[in-house]
Amino acid sequence: MDSIRSAGEIARIDIADATGFSPATVTAITSELLNAGLIEEIIPENKQSQSRRGRPRVAIKLAGRSHLIAGVKLGHKVISVLVLDFEGQDVVSQEFPIANPRMDPAEFVEVMLEAVSKTCESGGFTINDLSGIGLSMAGLIHATDGFVHWSSSLTERNVDMGALMEKASPCPVFIDNDANLVAKAEHLFGVARNLENFIVITIEHGVGMGIIIDGKIYRGIRGCGAELGHTKVQLEGALCQCGQRGCLEAYVGDYAILREAHSVLGEEIHEDVGSLYDAANNGDQLAVSVLDRAARMLALGLANVVNIFDPELIILAGAQMSYRHLYEDKIIDAAKQQVVQIDAEMPPIRVHAWGDLMWAKGAAAYAIDQVSALKVRELSRNAD
Known part of the structure; x- marks a missing residue:
């Protein structure tokens, strides 16, 4: 299934080459998948197949x-729902404002499923037609059991x-940390399609990190790994929303930047980071100082990531990437100064400011x- 998905279209003999299975084994397995309706046969319409003599491969x-799948991204202010078909093609999408960013579990379930139901209805089908739902949310999550x-x-x-x-x-329903799933999306659809070892750092209301090692998401034993936002950058520092002090997120997340701005300015005149960024661009030196502090802290976090992982690529993603204060050349230069110095280039850092639907x-x-x-396991049980 993975070989077919990654190739898009592939002949059985090529599956055998890719997987190491014998052609007979591949034929037997694909026969089961065909009978189950998970795959279908096609004659490729390309020059190579047309140039061959005899029957086309x-x-x-x-x-x-064969299956419709919903993906849900739970943000601080918006719920984004996207339904894909089994090949990963977009079917329908919608976004919904969140009235309450912090909900009790029962309300959370109701709100999530209502958003999915409304999105399905707008596409002309119902939630009962879905084969699965993927839920992306911030936090410390054990993905195996949600x-x-x-x-x-x-x-x-x-x-x-x-x-x-x-x-x-x-x-x-399959639940995972949102930064992990951004990394998943980058690996399948984004700027890291051809990479097997890279890191995504997300900066929005909070700060997250998704790690891909050998093509797979690294989560940690308890699902609590890759929490860059909760690494400590200052002893007894600013209060983080997790309840501890000195976390990177407490200086770089949206709420932290606005909290600092309100503290410095003495009043709440900025509703979001965009407003503060505009003020800085218009010469407000207090706004400049607030954003500079966040940028310096991020540079420290980036240097720590490089020193620990030395990845092929670091991708900065999230709403704050719509503004330049966290990825100007001086920030990257500051990170380089704090990385262990060797005679080799630091891993590249790229910005991919895609929206919530991605x-x-x-x-x-x-x-x-x-x-x-799940479907493959069902086939195996039926075969037994």
Whole structure:
């Protein structure tokens, strides 16, 4: 299934070459997948196949309409829902404002499923037609069972959100940290399509990090790894929304920057980071000083990431990437000064300021993987 998905269209003999299975084994497996409606046969319309003599080589591809999958990106102010077909093609999408950024678990489940239901209805089908839902949310999450140790979106800690969602949803729900799923989206659709080892750092209301090692998401044993936002950059420093002090997020996240601005200015005149950024561009030196502090702290975080992981690429993503205060040349230069000095270039840092629907696409892609695994396991059980 992975070989077919990555290739788009592929002949059986090429699957055998890619997987190491014998042609007979590939034929047997694809026969089962065909009978299950997960794949379909096609004759590629390309010059290479047309130039061959005799019968054209038959290729196979995923059956796009065999399953519909929803991806949900839960932001601080907006819920973004995107429905994909089994090939990963967009079907329908919608965005909904969030009235309450922190909800109790029961309200959270209701709001999420209502957003998915409305999106499905706008596409001419219902939530009952979905084969799975991928949910992307900030926090410390054990993706295997959807257990949320802590999230800024919930009023409670240690919530078995997977069980709650499964009880209320007509289809399986797969939950993971939002930065992990941005990394998933970058690996499948973004600037890291050909890379196997890279890191995504997300900067919005909070700060997250997604790590891809050997082509797979690294989560840690408890699902609590890759929390760059909660690494400490100052002893007994600013208060973070996680309840501890001195976290990187407490200096770089949206709420932290606005909190500092209100403290310096003595009044709440900026509703968002964009307003503060505009003020800095118009010569407001207090606004400049607030953004400079955030940038210096981010440079420290970037240097730590390079020193620990030495990845092929670092991608900066999230709403704050719409503004330049966190990725000007001086910030990258400051990070370089704090990296262990060797006679080799530091890993490149790229900005990809895509919107919330692309985050939702990462969640949907994760759900597609999980649904694929479920269907393959069902075939195996039926064969037994």
